[in-house]
Amino acid sequence: MDKLINLLYAAVLAGTPLLFGTLGEILTEKSGNLNLGVEGMMFMGGVAGLAGAFYYEKFVTAPSGALAVLIAVICAFFSGAFGALIYSFLTVTMRANQNVTGLALTIFGAGFGNFFGEVMANTTASGYAGVGNKIKDAFLGISIPGLSSIPFFGKLLFNYNILVYLGVIIAAAMAYLLNKTRAGLNLRAVGENPATADAAGINVTLFKYIATCVGGGICGIGGMYVVMVTCSGIWVHNCINGMGWIAVALVIFATWNPSRALLGSLVFGGLSILRLYLPLGIPMQIYGTLPYAATVVVLVATSIRQSREHRIPQSCGYNYFREER
Amino acid sequence: MRKPLAIVLVLAMVLSFAACSGKKAQTSSSADTNTASGSAQGTQPAGKVTLDNIKIGFVHISDPSDKGYTYNHDLGTKKMQKNLNLRDDQIVNKYNIKEDDSCESALRELAEQGCNIIFATSFGFEDYVLAVAAEYPNIQFCHATGFQAASSGLKNVHNYFGKIYQARYLSGIAAGLKTKTNKLGYVSAQPFAECISGFDSFYLGALSVNPKVTMDVIYTNSWNNPTAESQAAQALIDRGCDVLGQHCDSTATQTTAESKGIWGVGYNSDMIAAAPKAVLTSAVWDWSVYLTYAVKSVVNGETIPADWSQGLAEGVVDVSALNEATVAGGTADAIKKARDKILGGWDVFTGPLYDNNGTEVVKSGETYEDPGSAPKFDKVLKGITVVSQ
Structure with missing residues (x-):
């Protein structure tokens, strides 16, 4: 039992950056934009989140941990959103090819992150950019008196860092927005068939811009999670390391559904650490392929079932030309 | 009208990345070290190697942000620099070099920049060190943690480690x-x-x-x-x-x-x-013991042993x-x-x-x-x- 709890707990921690990336990309794709730049936006968000906390600590004599978390989240969000804004401008306004633009954004974001990470590192005497213990501690697991000490459930539910809860809240909010609100309905209409949505009087361009930028911002928070939580608030060269691509695969796994993204990121997070908890005596390279094998299985399964609800938004990947209706 | 503009903008984005990464490469070698200014750029200095004109290259797998291996090896470099009274522009660091052919390019760049002695600090660099060293017999290559120097037959390749x-x-x-x-x-x-x-x-x-x-x-x-x-x-x-x-x-x-x-x-x-x-x-580790010794050996024209290892007694x-x-x-x-x-x-x-x-x-x-x-x-x-x- 303890073993299972430990595995689940570690899976949640490993899955949270993937959750942010997946949620951001789901929102983006719901608007019909296939933004493959998740990796890049995570890099941008990661370095900006660290920069926010790093400079806040530098210029304030007595930094507060909670405020540092807030600053990091905001900086990461806007930096990721900025990356998505470039993407939206190129694809929505300029009608550039979505795949090419997304790939360019990935490469650009990685360069952006590593460049500014090194710029920050060069300003310090130690040669690396990192935040102090107080801010680092603010990103550790919380402990709610009473609740956190309940056997089993205390650890499973009330003992994570604050960003894990933020991820769950965003997932719930997105599920509500997409399925229960007028704006969500409009957004889905834009993603399914922008021409029809346009004819119904929905501002297609506005919806695409907002959904893509907010989605990019959420991806950015995922990058910040990697830097601030997993790497303990230090800029590590190439720290995102392919996570953005796993998030893109996870969108398919989650069938464009925010609540399934919760489950999907838990499964992917779990698979990525499985070998540490469940040694089966097989080479660890095989463990490394498990998340991708799972994606293939889901792709095959969903394409056999042909459920309309769980399909990719119909216009995803195609730009909308009003003149070509 | 819009399509050409879009193409231009995508190109601009790609190029700005290229510019970014170009700058990055420069900072990683110059920010700590200010290399490019230089007397002996591109060629081996013809005259005698002295402490005043020796140039030392380093290839690292990560950068000091690891606060561990590379950070500590860098501390050794700084201590060696102080011991021998070297200027900043005599040391060229290449950080974040993967254990693949990018290591070979990094080694070549250092050799072409006029380094007299090059240290490669990660285990997986060894094959690339051997390949490049064979082409630059006048440059000394020191590889940490490796094991092939003695058997390679190359006189300018040396392994170093410690107990x-x-x-x-x-x-x-x-x-x-x-x-x-x-x-x-x-x-x-x-x-x-x-x-x-x-x-x-x-x-x-x-x-x-x-x-x-x-x-x-x-x-x-x-x-x-x-x-x-x-x-x-x-x-x-x-x-x-x-x-x-x-x-x-x-x-x-x-x-x-x-x-x-x-x-x-x-x-x-x-x-x-x-x-x-x-x-x-x-x-x-205190890598400065070996770094100081190896650099001094080059200046004094002495041979560096193919295998060097010291331990607790010597303070390594x-x-x-x-x-x-x-x-x-x-x-x-x-x-x-x-x-x-x-x-x-x-x-x-x-x-x-x-x-x-x-x-x-x-x-x-x-x-x-x-x-x-x-x-x-x-x-x-x-x-x-x-x-x-």
Whole structure:
């Protein structure tokens, strides 16, 4: 039992950056934009989140941990959103090819992150950019008196860092927005068939811009999670390391559904650490392929079932030309 | 009208990335060092190499952000620079070079920039070092942790390492005295002899003061991957380990130990600052001893041996100052006793030693010694469990 709890707990921690990336990309794709730049936006968000906390600590004599978390989240969000804004401008306004633009954004974001990470590192005497213990501690697991000490459930539910809860809240909010609100309905209409949505009087361009930028911002928070939580608030060269691509695969796994993204990121997070908890005596390279094998299985399964609800938004990947209706 | 504009903008984005990465490459070699200004750029200086005109290149797998291996090797560089009174522009650092053909390009760039001696600091660089060294016979290439210099037949390639197992043995004593569960954990990078001999010696140190101790090891399969390291550390903690040793570049193992309220033993650099509530001590390197020696040899026209290795006695390896806030009582005395024993000629891999299948690997009364500078002892000893290969 303890073993299972430990595995689940570690899976949640490993899955949270993937959750942010997946949620951001789901929102983006719901608007019909296939933004493959998740990796890049995570890099941008990661370095900006660290920069926010790093400079806040530098210029304030007595930094507060909670405020540092807030600053990091905001900086990461806007930096990721900025990356998505470039993407939206190129694809929505300029009608550039979505795949090419997304790939360019990935490469650009990685360069952006590593460049500014090194710029920050060069300003310090130690040669690396990192935040102090107080801010680092603010990103550790919380402990709610009473609740956190309940056997089993205390650890499973009330003992994570604050960003894990933020991820769950965003997932719930997105599920509500997409399925229960007028704006969500409009957004889905834009993603399914922008021409029809346009004819119904929905501002297609506005919806695409907002959904893509907010989605990019959420991806950015995922990058910040990697830097601030997993790497303990230090800029590590190439720290995102392919996570953005796993998030893109996870969108398919989650069938464009925010609540399934919760489950999907838990499964992917779990698979990525499985070998540490469940040694089966097989080479660890095989463990490394498990998340991708799972994606293939889901792709095959969903394409056999042909459920309309769980399909990719119909216009995803195609730009909308009003003149070509 | 819009399409051309879009194409231009996409191109601009790609180019701005290229500009960014170009700048980055420059900072990584020049920000710390200001290289490009230069007298002897592009060619080997014709005259005699002196301390005033010698140029030294470094190829590193990561950058000082690991706060461990590269950070510490960099400290060695700075100390060597101070020892020999060198200017900043005489040292060229290449950071974040992968263990693939980008290493070859980095080595070539250094050679073409006029470096007289080049240090490559990661195990996986060795094949590229041998390839490039064959083309530049006038440049000395020193490769840390490798084993092929002597057999390569190249006079300008040299391996260097140290008897880090002696320092690990001492740091293991601190772990063995501290553990309450009698179960140590160890986050190791690769399933190679260098790592295996490292955790063996750490375990032997712990065993020498605590006969009940056992140890679990998890490999991350990467020298520097903070994510995998902290996940492996967490898994070890979940298995009941309460003191974590490590053989990987970053401090993630120690910070994870601290966040879970247990203890750890650092490696490479003194890691107390990274996790003040967890770190007992660290097994540390002082690379400046070799760097100073090798650079001096080039200036004096002396040959550098193909295999160079020194240990505790020469100050190349040691344990960092004990963290008085965390270590168990009596640790300092126990370490001092073991240190005197090693300085007196005893060594760590003295029999009888058994591997974890029960086979005797070092006979009673015999002591295993490495043939070259690189560690070659690759038997997992009795009492150690490797969790998943």
